[in-house]
Amino acid sequence: MFTFRILESDRDSFARAGVITTSRGEIETPVFMPVGTAGTVKAVPHEFLEKLDTRIILGNTYHLYLRPGTDIIGRFGGLHEFISWPRPILTDSGGFQVFSHQELRKLKEEGVEFRSHLDGSAHFLSPEKSIEIQEALGSDIMMVFDECTPYPVSRKEADDSMRLSMRWAERCRNAWRRQEGQSLFGIVQGGMYTDLRKYSIERLEEIDFPGMALGGFSVGEPKDLMYEILAELAGILPASKPHYLMGVGTPVDIVHSVLQGIDMFDCVLPTRNARNGMLFTWKGPVRIKNAAYSRDKTPLDPDCGCPVCRRFSRAYLRHLFISGEILSYTLNSMHNLYFYSELMRVVRESIKEGEFRKFSEKFLESYPEGN
Amino acid sequence: MFTFRILESDRDSFARAGVITTSRGEIETPVFMPVGTAGTVKAVPHEFLEKLDTRIILGNTYHLYLRPGTDIIGRFGGLHEFISWPRPILTDSGGFQVFSHQELRKLKEEGVEFRSHLDGSAHFLSPEKSIEIQEALGSDIMMVFDECTPYPVSRKEADDSMRLSMRWAERCRNAWRRQEGQSLFGIVQGGMYTDLRKYSIERLEEIDFPGMALGGFSVGEPKDLMYEILAELAGILPASKPHYLMGVGTPVDIVHSVLQGIDMFDCVLPTRNARNGMLFTWKGPVRIKNAAYSRDKTPLDPDCGCPVCRRFSRAYLRHLFISGEILSYTLNSMHNLYFYSELMRVVRESIKEGEFRKFSEKFLESYPEGN
Numbered sequence: 001m002f003t004f005r006i007l008e009s010d011r012d013s014f015a016r017a018g019v020i021t022t023s024r025g026e027i028e029t030p031v032f033m034p035v036g037t038a039g040t041v042k043a044v045p046h047e048f049l050e051k052l053d054t055r056i057i058l059g060n061t062y063h064l065y066l067r068p069g070t071d072i073i074g075r076f077g078g079l080h081e082f083i084s085w086p087r088p089i090l091t092d093s094g095g096f097q098v099f100s101h102q103e104l105r106k107l108k109e110e111g112v113e114f115r116s117h118l119d120g121s122a123h124f125l126s127p128e129k130s131i132e133i134q135e136a137l138g139s140d141i142m143m144v145f146d147e148c149t150p151y152p153v154s155r156k157e158a159d160d161s162m163r164l165s166m167r168w169a170e171r172c173r174n175a176w177r178r179q180e181g182q183s184l185f186g187i188v189q190g191g192m193y194t195d196l197r198k199y200s201i202e203r204l205e206e207i208d209f210p211g212m213a214l215g216g217f218s219v220g221e222p223k224d225l226m227y228e229i230l231a232e233l234a235g236i237l238p239a240s241k242p243h244y245l246m247g248v249g250t251p252v253d254i255v256h257s258v259l260q261g262i263d264m265f266d267c268v269l270p271t272r273n274a275r276n277g278m279l280f281t282w283k284g285p286v287r288i289k290n291a292a293y294s295r296d297k298t299p300l301d302p303d304c305g306c307p308v309c310r311r312f313s314r315a316y317l318r319h320l321f322i323s324g325e326i327l328s329y330t331l332n333s334m335h336n337l338y339f340y341s342e343l344m345r346v347v348r349e350s351i352k353e354g355e356f357r358k359f360s361e362k363f364l365e366s367y368p369e370g371n
Numbered sequence: 372m373f374t375f376r377i378l379e380s381d382r383d384s385f386a387r388a389g390v391i392t393t394s395r396g397e398i399e400t401p402v403f404m405p406v407g408t409a410g411t412v413k414a415v416p417h418e419f420l421e422k423l424d425t426r427i428i429l430g431n432t433y434h435l436y437l438r439p440g441t442d443i444i445g446r447f448g449g450l451h452e453f454i455s456w457p458r459p460i461l462t463d464s465g466g467f468q469v470f471s472h473q474e475l476r477k478l479k480e481e482g483v484e485f486r487s488h489l490d491g492s493a494h495f496l497s498p499e500k501s502i503e504i505q506e507a508l509g510s511d512i513m514m515v516f517d518e519c520t521p522y523p524v525s526r527k528e529a530d531d532s533m534r535l536s537m538r539w540a541e542r543c544r545n546a547w548r549r550q551e552g553q554s555l556f557g558i559v560q561g562g563m564y565t566d567l568r569k570y571s572i573e574r575l576e577e578i579d580f581p582g583m584a585l586g587g588f589s590v591g592e593p594k595d596l597m598y599e600i601l602a603e604l605a606g607i608l609p610a611s612k613p614h615y616l617m618g619v620g621t622p623v624d625i626v627h628s629v630l631q632g633i634d635m636f637d638c639v640l641p642t643r644n645a646r647n648g649m650l651f652t653w654k655g656p657v658r659i660k661n662a663a664y665s666r667d668k669t670p671l672d673p674d675c676g677c678p679v680c681r682r683f684s685r686a687y688l689r690h691l692f693i694s695g696e697i698l699s700y701t702l703n704s705m706h707n708l709y710f711y712s713e714l715m716r717v718v719r720e721s722i723k724e725g726e727f728r729k730f731s732e733k734f735l736e737s738y739p740e741g742n
Binding site: 040311 | 409413414415416418438439453454455666668683686687690691694696697701
């Protein structure tokens with residue numbers, strides 16, 4: 001079971017508010033999916049995710065395949081049962097992680113040979129193998145196995161890479177057994193070449209997937225280039241399917257992308273930045289280690305209703321961070337996820353109220369650029 | 372404000388159930404106080420401590436004095452406000468930490484010169500200075516500045532050390548301004564020499580403190596030696612005052628000590644062991660990294676009602692621990708503190724019901740020795 005229903009389309013942009021329905025529940029879009037790399041959204045208790053009403057989290061196939069392994073997760077009946085998370089889970093294909101360890105892998109038409117970053121053991125990942133693993137994980141949304149084209153590359157390299165990804169997408173589509181309501185998304189590649197991206201979209205539409213992801217962004221290209229390409233693709237992405245911009249991004253990225261019809265996001269930014277002491281506020285990011293906060297009795301963000309801002313001062317959060325206390329990672333991550341959750345709620349509401357253009361202009365004017 | 376009321380005394384032992392009343396609330400005894408070294412019970416959110424109905428936590432003067440410093444904590448009006456913990460806090464005197472960094476300190480009658488383990492900066496701690504810091508921290512129960520006598524030492528060394536601690540205790544008593552209901556406990560020293568300990572108790576009673584702590588245990592001596600000395604002191608400790616056994620201990624230590632009239636405990640064991648993957652259960656400790664648990668679908672402790680045991684499997688807890696996930700520290704610490712909290716609840720109830728001797732015999736028979 002997988003449906004996508006658009007509740008409201010913005011008159012002034014490609015933004016839309018919708019609902020994805022899976023057998024494990026509904027997901028209101030635009031949605032931000034917290035990243036639960038190894039079966040935990042890092043440093044965040046499940047209960048807090050539930051309090052946030054998080055509808056979907058992401059799991060990383062590469063990490064879970066290597067540890068604890070699909071044998072163990074399979075014995076539990078899947079990732080949901082293993083990690084005790086009954087709501088929807090999206091898994092990536094493992095490709096991104098395999099390709100990010102360049103020195104450890106060898107690419108062939110058939111798939112990718114790689115070595116585990118944990119123990120150096122040899123493994124092979126292919127479209128069929130990735131689907132097999134994701135089926136064992138039992139995720140609600142699976143992703144096709146693709147090559148994430150790096151930046152910058154020549155047009156020829158981007159073309160070759162995209163065409164390989166399209167052949168792999170078809171093999172994934174053929175391997176997909178549609179068990180237990182698992183859906184499978186295609187991934188658009190083509191680097192920063194809009195015509196290649198357009199070709200990729202057409203090809204994925206021919207193969208036919210219930211959702212369309214955009215891969216190969218946030219790989220080092222200038223922000224404006226990504227926004228520009230998203231604008232050129234906005235009218236071309238199949239309107240009736242959810243659009244997922246993988247690995248993106250900052251609050252500013254998200255607002256820009258929603259304007260271009262993006263419905264789904266995932267990014268390590270809120271949790272990773274939290275662990276590095278970079279906290280999001282409605283006035284921009286705060287580096288909590290800054291000495292200026294050592295005596296600051298005010299909450300991190302006076303406009304934030306999260307349990308961290310309602311209870312603790314900047315001085316205490318700074319003290320925890322400076323002291324390397326584990327609670328620092330937990331509280332910072334909770335705050336940042338709350339911020340992202342609120343941002344998406346406001347985005348959805350403003351779309352439904354026909355006010356998204358106004359909201360986005362105000363937000364993009366007031367929020368510090370590049371964040 | 373500080374009172375101690377005994378609700379029930381055990382007929383068959385020195386155990387008693389009581390209530391300490393402070394201006395920040397009541398504390399039922401026997402009580403275990405989680406250690407919040409640097410203003411956080413490591414890895415545990417405040418909310419969980421409140422769910423456990425934790426009535427009192429411990430703060431370390433040495434750590435808080437060095438970071439963030441009493442200047443900052445003082446600006447907040449004290450430690451409670453700085454860390455947002457409105458319930459009682461007990462602070463140690465800082466002596467234990469100063470003396471545990473032997474190479475960094477120089478002992479004189481006046482006090483101790485030491486160097487910060489953080490940055491090597493020079494500091495001086497004396498009875499008066501320790502009280503001054505603890506008053507700035509605003510703890511509900513302060514401890515006298517003492518020398519924690521190491522083990523083993525000669526009788527002469529133990530005697531000299533104890534007498535120094537008694538002189539310092541008197542200086543602390545004189546420095547104590549009794550502000551805002553802060554109470555001050557004396558600390559019995561004397562090493563493993565019972566007669567020296569008895570002299571120390573007499574001396575502290577002459578000086579007159581509202582509570583009596585036993586220091587210098589759990590410093591490497593055989594367990595049985597500690598139990599033996601506690602048994603010899605049990606009838607001598609002033610019955611109307613709370614008895615606090617500092618830095619102790621294991622579940623077995625606690626049950627043994629309650630039999631000898633101990634009312635208060637603190638120990639890093641539940642939280643430190645949690646971070647090392649050693650988890651308490653009613654059948655003894657479990658090393659969660661053990662490969663035997665990798666496919667184990669059962670809860671850590673089927674007899675435990677904590678949110679960790681109610682939601683997660685041993686296999687998931689093992690996976691989190693093996694993966695070094697922050698959530699592992701949090702969940703493990705929550706479970707261990709829940710176990711200690713339950714242990715103390717059962718101890719208190721069995722005393723009130725006149726069943727403590729029976730409970731203690733059963734517990735000490737079934738629980739693995741040395742744990």
